[in-house]
Amino acid sequence: MDRTAGKVMSMREAVAAFVHDGDTVSLEGFTHLIPTAAGHEIIRQGRRDLTVVRMTADIVVDQMLAAGCVTRLVSSFVGNSSAGSLGELRRRIEHADPEPLAFEEYSHYGMICRYLAGSQRLPFYPLRSYAGSDLPSVSPGIRKVASPYPAADGSTEQIYVVPPVNPDVTIIHAQRADRRGNTQIWGLTGIQAEAVYAAEKAVVVVEELVSDEVVRADPNRTLVPAHAVDAVVLCPRGAHPSFAQGYYDRDNAFYRAWSAISKDPVRLREWLAEWVYGTADHAEYVTRLGEEFWAGLAVGEALSEPVNYGRRL
């Protein structure tokens, strides 16, 4: 069977095929390579009743909340980076306005361990967190067990564990992939690989689709191999307002602006109408921002030294 068959597709096709109403959807990217364009397409297609799993729930999650796509959120940080608040998320949690939001609150390593358990088909994952915290009382997935092995002093050690997370689909953004889905990421690599392996299906959105030879010239840079990927979507600048190392910089001004935009529900919905519902796809969003705007986020070159993989003589 041809392993490349039908993997490369448009964002519209990928979201239509892999994101369904009621699904658990993981969107990962730790401040770097946030799959914003994928979130926008989920909004355009009007998905409902999603459980969103994301360590740092930030702008794209606030937008999906405002669009009415999400009923449950699993996260370890719900803020607009260091730039302020998420207006819609706060209205949903503080006032159930316009509807309640079910929230499962973890810490970063708790989320990481949930992905590790999910990706490795383990029933739970232990971590040295949560002792004495109020988090287990509100997120009952966090439980305490006795270690089956005696501690050095012979005593029985108690340890907290978290349950696996197995999303229906994980969507990540990456610098590049080949047509089979071998995905290369550099810079901050976060939890993307584990989030992909934890999921039933995985969609990889890339800045560049490259030849097999480019990938195979540097196999260590492949973070997610083809066998874990179901769809490859070419979507340049699809991580805006976050950044793609070596491609474009973070749009810090937009992060700062979002606190004010999201604070006013009318203004937030006007923003969605203009920039998400009012664009056919991400290419139109990119065009509408304009070349002058993108020039402001351009980055210069800082090339790595090539390594020698060697070749049998």
Add this chain to the structure above:
Amino acid sequence: MSEERTKTTGAVTSSELLSVVAARELAGRRTVFAGIGLPTLAAELAHLTVAPEIEVVYESGVCGAHPSHLPETIADAVLITGAEAVLSMPALFGCVLQGGHIDVGFLGAAQIDRWGSLNTSVIGEWASPAVRLPGSGGAVEVMANAREVFVVMRRHTPRSFAGELDFCTTPGPDRALADGIRPFGAGVTRVITELGVLARDGVGDELRLVAVHPGVTVEQVRAATGWELKVADAVTTVEPPTDAELRLLRDDVDPHRVYLR
């Protein structure tokens, strides 16, 4: 340093004051886990003064950063280019932090209690809060796994220095012990505020006032604290930032005033 006292020409801002005091406390420390903002300034200033060997580990996974510009976020691209290492989340949180390689973790909070436990989740009831705050991030892990924790609190009020936390996101070691789990580190050992410095040694120890800024009285700090604050036998006065420290902070660490405002 006393011969280089600040001249009145450059009034010291609270950000500068907190950064300078935090930097001095980093003397002799080797690895610091820091977020962006004042901890970054403190660590950078410490690197130029009292702790030349200090290594900052960022929550995004960057170790040994050599940024060309002051980073605006923990994941700023300038932290990655030229860094000594960039780690995945499981390696950073699992091996570096939980593995016990961090000397000092810097944390902030909306509320802190006398044992150094922190609330960054909610003001009010968790299920229907008056204010939903960002939550833990990696704070639970920093507290559980760093040898000690420094907390920088911009506001010192009875509401933020709370007799009882609205919610305990990040427990100190005393709460861990009460939950039947032996803590690894000392928990919060320093709290740096606009009024002074509180200190704590480890399990079983309450925060106590050890130093006040010039012009601040012990009574003022007591009144601003939401519990009966213990006071050290000899409360010292914090040495004001020196010209040399301020020059480094303003000219070398944050010349574009990303954080110093």
